[in-house]
Amino acid sequence: MVEQIDLTQVNWARAQFALTAMYHWIFVPLTLGLSFLVAFFESIYVRTGNEEWKRLTKFWMTLFGINFAIGVATGIIMEFEFGTNWSNYSWMVGDIFGAPLAAEGIFAFFLEATFFAVMFFGWNRVSKSFHLFSTWMVAVGSNLSALWILVANGWMQFPTGMQFNPDTARFEMQNFWEVLFSPVAISKFTHATSSGFLLASLFVVGISCWYLLQERHQTMAKRSIIVASVFGLLSATYVGFTGDEAAYTVAQKQPMKLAAMEGLYDGQTSAPLVAAGLINSAKLPGDNQQPFAMEIKIPGLLSLLANRDPGSFVPGINDLVFGNRQQHIIGAQEKIEKGKIALELLRTYKESRKSGDQAIADASLKAFGDYQENMGYGYLNSPSEAVPPVGITFYAFHIMVVTGAIFPLVLLLILYFQIRGTLAYQQWLLYLGMLCIPLGYVSQQAGWVLAEVGRQPWAIYGLLPVTVANSNLTSGTVMTTFFLFLGIFTLLLIAEISILAKQINIGPEEN
Amino acid sequence: MLIRILHFYTDGFRSMKTGRKLWAIIFIKLFIMFAILKVFFFPDYLQTNFSNDEERAAHVFNNITQLPRNK
Numbered sequence: 001m002v003e004q005i006d007l008t009q010v011n012w013a014r015a016q017f018a019l020t021a022m023y024h025w026i027f028v029p030l031t032l033g034l035s036f037l038v039a040f041f042e043s044i045y046v047r048t049g050n051e052e053w054k055r056l057t058k059f060w061m062t063l064f065g066i067n068f069a070i071g072v073a074t075g076i077i078m079e080f081e082f083g084t085n086w087s088n089y090s091w092m093v094g095d096i097f098g099a100p101l102a103a104e105g106i107f108a109f110f111l112e113a114t115f116f117a118v119m120f121f122g123w124n125r126v127s128k129s130f131h132l133f134s135t136w137m138v139a140v141g142s143n144l145s146a147l148w149i150l151v152a153n154g155w156m157q158f159p160t161g162m163q164f165n166p167d168t169a170r171f172e173m174q175n176f177w178e179v180l181f182s183p184v185a186i187s188k189f190t191h192a193t194s195s196g197f198l199l200a201s202l203f204v205v206g207i208s209c210w211y212l213l214q215e216r217h218q219t220m221a222k223r224s225i226i227v228a229s230v231f232g233l234l235s236a237t238y239v240g241f242t243g244d245e246a247a248y249t250v251a252q253k254q255p256m257k258l259a260a261m262e263g264l265y266d267g268q269t270s271a272p273l274v275a276a277g278l279i280n281s282a283k284l285p286g287d288n289q290q291p292f293a294m295e296i297k298i299p300g301l302l303s304l305l306a307n308r309d310p311g312s313f314v315p316g317i318n319d320l321v322f323g324n325r326q327q328h329i330i331g332a333q334e335k336i337e338k339g340k341i342a343l344e345l346l347r348t349y350k351e352s353r354k355s356g357d358q359a360i361a362d363a364s365l366k367a368f369g370d371y372q373e374n375m376g377y378g379y380l381n382s383p384s385e386a387v388p389p390v391g392i393t394f395y396a397f398h399i400m401v402v403t404g405a406i407f408p409l410v411l412l413l414i415l416y417f418q419i420r421g422t423l424a425y426q427q428w429l430l431y432l433g434m435l436c437i438p439l440g441y442v443s444q445q446a447g448w449v450l451a452e453v454g455r456q457p458w459a460i461y462g463l464l465p466v467t468v469a470n471s472n473l474t475s476g477t478v479m480t481t482f483f484l485f486l487g488i489f490t491l492l493l494i495a496e497i498s499i500l501a502k503q504i505n506i507g508p509e510e511n
Numbered sequence: 512m513l514i515r516i517l518h519f520y521t522d523g524f525r526s527m528k529t530g531r532k533l534w535a536i537i538f539i540k541l542f543i544m545f546a547i548l549k550v551f552f553f554p555d556y557l558q559t560n561f562s563n564d565e566e567r568a569a570h571v572f573n574n575i576t577q578l579p580r581n582k
Contacts, residue, residue: 062529069533073541080544080553087556091571120530121523168564169572347576468575471556481552488543495536503529 009475010467013085016482018452020077022445023489027071027496029444032146032193033200033235034064035139039132040227046132056220058123059508060204061135063500065120070496075149077485085478089459089469095172096155096162096179100148111141143193150192154185156460157451158253164372164463166346166365167353171460183249188451191242194235195444198407201232202433202440205414207504209433212424217507222418229415236408243404244305250454251306254461256320256386257454260393262302263291264316267324271314273301276398279391285321285384317390321383332383335462339378342371376463388456396450403443410436 038061045053082090118126118134126134155161161178162171173179205228208221251258259265262274265285277295300310307314315329323331345368352361380386410432417423423430455461459469527534557567 066529066533069530069537072537073544076544077548080549083555083558084553085556088571088574091557091567092575117520117523121519121526125519125522166572167568169568169575343576346572350572350576464575472574473556477552481548484548484552492536492540499529499532 009473009478010470012475012478012482013081013470013473014466016085016478016485017078017081019482019485019489020074020081021448021452023485023493024071024074024078025444025448026441026493027067027074028146029192029196029199030067030203031064031071032143032196033198034060034067034203035135035142036197037200037204037228037231038064039135039139040231041224042132042135044227046128052219053223055508056223059220060224061119062503063207066496066499066503068116070492070499074492085471085473086459086469087471089464092170092464092469093152093155093460095168095170097148097152101152104145104148108141108145111137111145115141146193147189150189151180151182151185153451154182154188155179156458157188157455158182158184158249159460159463164368164375166349166368171463183245184253187242187246187249191239191246191447194238194242195404195447197235198232198239198404199440199444201228201235201411202407202436204228205232205411206434206437209414209430210504211507213427213430213434215424218424220508222423225414225418225423229411229418232411233408233415236404236411239404243401247305248308251314254455255315256317257388257393258306259315259317259320260388260390260454261397261450263295263390263394264302264314265291265318267314267316267319267327267329269303269313270300270311271302271306272297272299273305274394274398276402277394279394281391283390285317285387291390317387321387332377332380332386335374335377335386336380336383338371338374339376339380341378342368342375343378345371373462376458376460376465376468379465379468380457385457388454393450393454396446396453400443400446400450403439403446407436407440407443 038057041053041057041060044050045057115134115137118131119138122131122134159171160182161173161175163174164170165172179185204224208224208228211217211221247258250261259267262271263277263279264271264274265283274292275296275298278293280289280291280293283289283291302314303312304310306312313327315324315327319327319329319331321332323329323334345364349361349364349368352358352364377386410429413429414423414433417426417429457465457467459466524530524534557570561567561570
């Protein structure tokens with residue numbers, strides 16, 4: 001029962017899911033991007049017939065294989081957690097995600113069993129063109145297999161194309177295409193995959209920079225740098241566009257998240273973008289404290305990004321919590337009242353069905369339809385509970401954006417000096433190229449922290465808070481598995497880094 | 512044809528170097544996940560505690576229509 005839920009358990013379950021998802025996302029973006037880079041390298045080999053390109057392809061393919069092998073099945077743990085820790089949520093969304101996720105799993109298995117095998121075992125055993133086709137299929141398939149899980153996440157941020165059925169206690173899909181092509185799902189998929197392309201480019205460029213510093217495998221390193229930095233620059237440009245689109249959809253569909261991303265408490269017309277700032281952690285909605293200890297603002301830019309209009313109004317946390325009649329914004333308090341009516345109507349519907357009073361049941365269900373969109377607010381006790389952790393959301397957003405802006409500059413410089421033939425003499429730039437590998441991972445993780453922490457307190461935005469989505473377990477059980485995972489994940493990460501490092505140190509000759 | 516495919520895989524596995532270590536990691540990982548974690552730590556809550564979908568739906572409905580009190 002909800003009234004018996006221990007909040008500590010909810011937080012441990014959240015921490016465990018965050019740990020698992022963050023660990024899983026160490027491997028996924030590199031797989032998404034490196035698969036395409038390997039396909040590019042091999043395409044050049046097949047086109048030119050130059051054995052140096054084959055050696056180069058096989059080397060990066062080995063690193064791709066190591067990353068894939070260590071990362072494979074780490075996502076399954078999240079499925080376990082859904083069933084154990086998040087059973088209410090899991091049951092409620094089963095109709096929407098169950099079948100597509102299962103189909104995706106089967107598709108990925110057959111893809112991996114066939115084309116992966118050709119990719120790794122098929123050198124000299126199948127024709128060059130079929131081998132190349134297999135490599136491309138692995139790249140396309142790996143990216144497609146990320147589709148539905150990202151659509152699912154997009155749906156959690158902006159639930160659409162469904163209707164809640166109180167008889168089954170499930171959200172049931174009404175319109176498949178609305179779920180698949182929701183603007184949040186599309187921006188989620190394009191932004192996540194393209195950021196994976198960028199990370200893989202940084203990975204290839206960074207390792208190649210290390211070879212140049214070591215004065216080893218220089219031909220391979222220079223060729224890899226050319227391809228990867230061009231791919232990285234194109235990806236970074238696309239990441240910028242998809243990021244802009246993602247911010248726009250957040251502004252339209254999740255205005256509270258946008259307000260937290262920018263630490264914006266009082267809504268403004270021509271709202272400035274905070275380029276950098278120090279959040280005042282003591283600040284609460286509705287009080288008179290300043291939101292920042294210091295900040296650097298760019299006038300009008302937030303309005304432009306949020307609404308494509310530099311003079312437009314962007315609602316702040318206070319507008320969304322307390323309402324703003326002038327701007328026709330309904331506050332969280334009013335939504336809480338509507339949410340409580342929605343829950344009351346559900347109870348009335350169920351009781352009327354039990355007692356056989358079909359007329360009241362039908363009327364309750366019909367009325368519920370008018371209040372459904374605020375159903376989740378009925379679980380909140382105060383409007384301020386609708387505010388996500390502002391500090392984490394703000395810093396995650398800014399870390400992601402700042403690092404994302406550095407990468408194309410570094411790639412551009414590396415490409416420039418490589419084309420001029422003087423890259424090997426720019427030691428500072430080679431070190432910077434290497435530094436971009438860990439920074440790329442930081443940026444990736446920050447992006448997901450922003451997406452998920454910024455969605456709080458919701459598991460499903462506006463419909464189901466995390467406190468109701470979880471199972472009735474004790475916090476001790478979840479704590480035990482949290483530390484168990486921490487140990488296993490740490491060991492696996494050490495294994496991956498040491499195997500990767502060993503292979504990088506060996507270089508392409510031994511492959 | 513089937514024998515050729517079988518040989519393709521067996522020869523491929525036999526000629527692996529780094530791959531052997533990776534397969535060992537994959538199998539150990541899958542064993543830990545499915546034979547230990549799933550069995551002992553991650554039972555499906557609704558599958559374990561309720562015998563049919565009707566009971567599961569009733570349980571979830573009951574959960575989501577009770578208002579929280581201890582927050």
